[in-house]
Amino acid sequence: MDSAANQKQSKPAKKKMPLHIKIFAALAAGILFGYVLNILGGVDNPIIGSYVLPFLQFIGDLFLKLIKMVVVPLVFFCIIDAALSLGDIKKLRSVGLKTILWFLGSSAIASTIGLTLANLIQPGKGIVLGSAVTSPEVKELPGIYQTILDLIPANPFASLTSGDMMPIIVFSLFIGFAIISLGKRAEPLAQIITLLSETMFKIINLILGIIPYGVFGLMSVALAKYGLQIFGPVFKFIATDYLANAIMVIVVYAIFLKFVARVSPIMFWKKAFEPWMLAFSTCTSSAALPVSMEVAPKKLGVPRDISNFVLPLGATANMNGTCIYFGIIVLFASQLYGIELSLQQQIMLVVQATFLSVGCAATPQIGLVISITLLTQMGLPLEAIALVSGIYRIIDQAHTSTNSSGDLVTSVCIAALEGDLDRDVFHDPNAGKSEVAA
Numbered sequence: 001m002d003s004a005a006n007q008k009q010s011k012p013a014k015k016k017m018p019l020h021i022k023i024f025a026a027l028a029a030g031i032l033f034g035y036v037l038n039i040l041g042g043v044d045n046p047i048i049g050s051y052v053l054p055f056l057q058f059i060g061d062l063f064l065k066l067i068k069m070v071v072v073p074l075v076f077f078c079i080i081d082a083a084l085s086l087g088d089i090k091k092l093r094s095v096g097l098k099t100i101l102w103f104l105g106s107s108a109i110a111s112t113i114g115l116t117l118a119n120l121i122q123p124g125k126g127i128v129l130g131s132a133v134t135s136p137e138v139k140e141l142p143g144i145y146q147t148i149l150d151l152i153p154a155n156p157f158a159s160l161t162s163g164d165m166m167p168i169i170v171f172s173l174f175i176g177f178a179i180i181s182l183g184k185r186a187e188p189l190a191q192i193i194t195l196l197s198e199t200m201f202k203i204i205n206l207i208l209g210i211i212p213y214g215v216f217g218l219m220s221v222a223l224a225k226y227g228l229q230i231f232g233p234v235f236k237f238i239a240t241d242y243l244a245n246a247i248m249v250i251v252v253y254a255i256f257l258k259f260v261a262r263v264s265p266i267m268f269w270k271k272a273f274e275p276w277m278l279a280f281s282t283c284t285s286s287a288a289l290p291v292s293m294e295v296a297p298k299k300l301g302v303p304r305d306i307s308n309f310v311l312p313l314g315a316t317a318n319m320n321g322t323c324i325y326f327g328i329i330v331l332f333a334s335q336l337y338g339i340e341l342s343l344q345q346q347i348m349l350v351v352q353a354t355f356l357s358v359g360c361a362a363t364p365q366i367g368l369v370i371s372i373t374l375l376t377q378m379g380l381p382l383e384a385i386a387l388v389s390g391i392y393r394i395i396d397q398a399h400t401s402t403n404s405s406g407d408l409v410t411s412v413c414i415a416a417l418e419g420d421l422d423r424d425v426f427h428d429p430n431a432g433k434s435e436v437a438a
Contacts, residue, residue, distance in 0.1 A: 026212035034223025056217040063214020074200040075312040081197040082308035083176025103318040111319035111350040114327030123236035124335025205292040215281040244324045247400040261416035271299040279404035285315040288404040301422030302415045314407030321402030322367040326353035332381040
């Protein structure tokens, strides 16, 4: 009897497949399945167009809607909880100032990389527009001053309802300031907020299980609709965009990690690959945010008070990949018609793109909308948007994954600058594996 029990106890537990492996497999399967559907007729095939694609789109939309359901309360309670965890307004001011300056600086670098490569490669040269489709409707965006004013919510409850992230973050910070200022009298409220924050993470854990299915659905629909030919007409544009994002991720982020945080970039990517893949496959930082908020403290050694502050803020205000796209699309449009932009105009573009990125919503297609506004303000033809709108999802995958991984890089660097990075956890290859894997 005892020997049988011992044998049962010694039997190794079945190893769960890591979440990032599931996501990668779903991504590959979605591309393959979508391409097969495209060969069979895609949307023009009555069965595929009427039954298969709507079901696949439903799976993808279900995943995204569940994520959207929890992101607003997650950010709201986590930002307040993060402010409370920092303990005092002085430390909150220190972390907040460093974070905002870091976001602005890295966004400016990203815009410069995009512009530089667009000048060197000239993706708009040699492309014949032909019969371009009608460009999307132009949506006017406010100027820089109005963008800053819009960070302050006129009605916090309306912002919570609409999911307007930056006003939510600002309102959350004010609540955090006020609770800290109230001292011991506000401790019961602080405990409730911490409990609500933990509740949001429990909901996230339930949602994580359907991520691979959502990724499969989204990728299958994209490939079934457009096929591989979507890479053809603007291949140079895609190549320029991906190269710029690769430089930002492989070179610039590595410099940040090596010389600011003084940690191994290779170890970072071993642990940050999962949220990067999730952002790449879903084209929304909101989808990767919950996973990043688990990876940062458990695998990278970033204290929760810092990661809970930096990551939700970064999902809205740190748009390095999107800034790269802004620089490239403006040069692309000008090159299509032989319009020369002066150095001064390009410098102003970097400044404008940097500040506009702070107000970007963490949703798919937002870069496309803002780039329309940039082209309109600069008097450039909108046909360039018509050319890239069909394949925007493909390039947006690079933007979103760069944005998301940049948030994690920032959290590591800010923690290091504050002297709070747990380097033992960061360099431990097994840290957090059993907790984050799904």
